[in-house]
Amino acid sequence: MHEMALAESILTTLQEQARRQHYTRVRTVWLEIGPLASVEEQSLRFSFDVVVKGTLADGARLEIETSPAQAWCLQCCKSVAVARRFDACPECGGHQLQMTSGDELRIKELEVD
Numbered sequence: 001m002h003e004m005a006l007a008e009s010i011l012t013t014l015q016e017q018a019r020r021q022h023y024t025r026v027r028t029v030w031l032e033i034g035p036l037a038s039v040e041e042q043s044l045r046f047s048f049d050v051v052v053k054g055t056l057a058d059g060a061r062l063e064i065e066t067s068p069a070q071a072w073c074l075q076c077c078k079s080v081a082v083a084r085r086f087d088a089c090p091e092c093g094g095h096q097l098q099m100t101s102g103d104e105l106r107i108k109e110l111e112v113d
Helices: 003-021 041-051
Strands: 026-033 061-066 069-073 078-082 097-101 105-112
Touching: 003 026, 003 041, 003 105, 041 061, 078 097
Parallel strands: 026 061
Antiparallel strands: 026 105, 069 078, 069 097
């Protein structure tokens, strides 16, 4: 369950940013997660709630958005949407795709005091 490690990493980032930007409480965290990031949303929500107990993010709401996965097709020279790794290009059916997004997890926005 790597979601616990991800939640700890998110908290570390929140604490570092709180020191730099002088906020004391986090009310909402918006995350953007790619469909290829292998993150189980419910596990991440549970892990986040456990990890932030007693911290500046205790009780913070976690909003999760899924970003689309994209790849560059080397055969038809187009950026295409894909659902999974190793999918065929939806334009030409080729399999020479270079993934350009879809495996990221990033903090998109914060609501803080």
